[in-house]
Amino acid sequence: MRSKVSRNTVIPLAAALTVFGLGAIAVWLIAAQQLHAVLSDQKNYVVQKISLEFRHRDELLQDFAERANQGCSDKLLEEMRRALFDHNSTRDIAILDDGANEIRCTALLGALERPALLQPEAGLPTPKEGRIVWMNPAGLDYPHSTNLVVFREGPLAVISYPAWTGDLPDYRRWEVTATTPNSGTKVTVLGQSGVSGDYQWSRWNPFVSLLYVRSCELENGIICLYLNAGLGELAANEWPLLVTGNLVNATMAVLLFLQVRTHLLLRNSVGSRIRRSIRSGGVQFRCVYQPIIDLRSDRLSGCEVLARYEDEYGPLSPAEFIPEVERQQLTWAFTEIVLSRALKDLEPILDRHPELNVSVNFFPGDLDDVHVERLSTNPSLRWAASRKFRLCFEILETGILSADHMQKVQRFLDRCGFLTAIDDFGTGYSNISQVRDSHINLIKIDRSFVQELDRKLPAMRASLVGPMIEIARSINVEVVAEGIETETQLSQIKELKVRFGQGFFLSRPLETDAFRDFAQADRNNAPQTVVSMKRS
Numbered sequence: 001m002r003s004k005v006s007r008n009t010v011i012p013l014a015a016a017l018t019v020f021g022l023g024a025i026a027v028w029l030i031a032a033q034q035l036h037a038v039l040s041d042q043k044n045y046v047v048q049k050i051s052l053e054f055r056h057r058d059e060l061l062q063d064f065a066e067r068a069n070q071g072c073s074d075k076l077l078e079e080m081r082r083a084l085f086d087h088n089s090t091r092d093i094a095i096l097d098d099g100a101n102e103i104r105c106t107a108l109l110g111a112l113e114r115p116a117l118l119q120p121e122a123g124l125p126t127p128k129e130g131r132i133v134w135m136n137p138a139g140l141d142y143p144h145s146t147n148l149v150v151f152r153e154g155p156l157a158v159i160s161y162p163a164w165t166g167d168l169p170d171y172r173r174w175e176v177t178a179t180t181p182n183s184g185t186k187v188t189v190l191g192q193s194g195v196s197g198d199y200q201w202s203r204w205n206p207f208v209s210l211l212y213v214r215s216c217e218l219e220n221g222i223i224c225l226y227l228n229a230g231l232g233e234l235a236a237n238e239w240p241l242l243v244t245g246n247l248v249n250a251t252m253a254v255l256l257f258l259q260v261r262t263h264l265l266l267r268n269s270v271g272s273r274i275r276r277s278i279r280s281g282g283v284q285f286r287c288v289y290q291p292i293i294d295l296r297s298d299r300l301s302g303c304e305v306l307a308r309y310e311d312e313y314g315p316l317s318p319a320e321f322i323p324e325v326e327r328q329q330l331t332w333a334f335t336e337i338v339l340s341r342a343l344k345d346l347e348p349i350l351d352r353h354p355e356l357n358v359s360v361n362f363f364p365g366d367l368d369d370v371h372v373e374r375l376s377t378n379p380s381l382r383w384a385a386s387r388k389f390r391l392c393f394e395i396l397e398t399g400i401l402s403a404d405h406m407q408k409v410q411r412f413l414d415r416c417g418f419l420t421a422i423d424d425f426g427t428g429y430s431n432i433s434q435v436r437d438s439h440i441n442l443i444k445i446d447r448s449f450v451q452e453l454d455r456k457l458p459a460m461r462a463s464l465v466g467p468m469i470e471i472a473r474s475i476n477v478e479v480v481a482e483g484i485e486t487e488t489q490l491s492q493i494k495e496l497k498v499r500f501g502q503g504f505f506l507s508r509p510l511e512t513d514a515f516r517d518f519a520q521a522d523r524n525n526a527p528q529t530v531v532s533m534k535r536s
């Protein structure tokens with residue numbers, strides 16, 4: 001029962017969590033995608049600015065390249081100063097000593113008293129041969145200017161503000177890197193070092209990679225720009241989407257949970273478990289055998305076949321599954337399963353003890369004349385008849401059919417040497433003539449009567465046991481007392497000269513092996529030693 005409950009909860013819960021998880025991933029990806037679009041816009045903007053700056057720088061280098069060879073003339077410096085007005089991002093233009101990295105004069109500072117030396121090892125790679133770049137060169141003394149970049153080609157250098165990223169929001173992490181064309185070494189040119197490294201890692205993770213953009217379309221691909229948006233920004237910018245998306249998601253998960261749970265509950269209901277089992281051959285059913293004792297000799301006279309059911313959801317008692325078998329009109333299919341299983345189990349025992357009676361419960365509806373055909377063609381019954389096994393058909397008293405309705409069936413049973421018994425006698429409303437006319441061989445007195453026999457107080461049912469036995473005797477029918485639970489009940493039943501007894505005091509229903517041992521012990525004439533053997 002516990003495993004049934006947990007299965008019915010765990011499976012829907014797993015389905016709901018899976019859907020919620022997938023939904024949360026989808027919401028996350030959509031939100032990150034939106035932020036990615038913002039990042040891409042910013043990237044395009046910055047790339048445009050950088051490209052423009054590169055173009056201006058190249059124009060300046062081209063415009064003044066030849067004249068710079070002639071040295072620092074006032075006229076040239078004047079022209080250069082004028083050119084600076086048209087190029088916002090250019091801080092200054094300098095003329096260097098040809099062959100050395102010494103700045104001799106600049107458009108803004110004029111001729112330098114002491115030439116500024118640019119360290120050659122600080123030069124960064126550029127795609128263009130003969131061009132060197134310095135970041136934050138030492139020795140150039142401009143007020144309010146940091147992060148200057150010097151591009152040198154021949155005797156001319158353009159000194160720029162790297163104002164490319166100036167329009168990015170403060171919280172944005174960014175980095176500009178340059179890669180040496182020959183060695184492939186990557187260095188951080190500007191921004192926060194590490195962003196490019198994080199970008200490499202993010203590519204393995206689809207959730208995080210959307211929070212990065214990269215662009216290497218600058219300077220023939222050796223300069224790359226990396227931008228990164230943080231998780232905090234994602235939460236701050238996309239919270240309406242995240243909240244709404246996950247609410248929808250949670251609602252879907254709850255609905256799915258309820259839907260799957262209802263489906264499973266229905267699927268695992270007793271009815272559907274029994275239906276599925278019977279339709280697929282009934283492997284979940286097994287039989288146990290309750291000994292019936294001949295009370296005159298205290299010897300085993302036979303057994304009653306009782307069905308048991310157990311599947312992956314746990315066991316079901318006959319009180320649970322028998323009504324379902326009837327409700328679903330699967331009575332005959334069920335009886336066929338029980339019959340064939342019982343005969344298979346009992347065959348070796350009956351071979352050694354052919355005198356034993358085997359009582360099988362039948363549904364009354366399956367024993368009317370209409371169904372004689374399927375009874376007489378049933379392989380198990382035909383086989384039992386051919387082996388001369390002594391089968392007894394137990395029918396509930398409430399289901400006794402009139403002699404007219406049972407004529408053909410009765411003839412078939414007689415032919416096969418099979419007996420019929422009324423089960424739970426006393427609980428229905430049959431009268432003597434009805435019992436006599438239906439050619440019953442045995443009546444089984446219901447245990448509710450037997451169990452009142454040892455009550456101290458006067459008991460109404462107990463007082464009826466004697467008359468019932470008289471009735472049976474008068475129509476020449478043997479009696480089985482069911483449900484004998486105590487020694488007193490047994491001795492009272494014996495005093496009433498009841499021929500057969502069945503009940504927990506004599507033996508619980510037994511598994512096949514235990515019943516085989518019981519029969520063997522009985523043959524050795526010691527039934528009392530095995531009376532309370534293994535329970536079913």
Ligand SMILES: Nc1nc2c(ncn2[C@@H]2O[C@@H]3COP(=O)(O)O[C@H]4[C@@H](O)[C@H](n5cnc6c(=O)[nH]c(N)nc65)O[C@@H]4COP(=O)(O)O[C@H]3[C@H]2O)c(=O)[nH]1
Binds near residue numbers: 305322447502
């Ligand atoms: N309290 C008490 N109970 C005792 C005692 N001795 C035996 N019993 C129980 O009484 C029932 C006897 O079977 P039943 O009257 O045919 O009543 C059976 C029968 O009507 C039905 N049933 C069981 N197996 C089958 C089957 O294979 N086919 C059909 N059609 N019905 C079956 O389910 C009913 C209940 O079966 P079980 O639970 O196996 O219950 C069995 C048995 O375990 C006792 O001393 N005290």
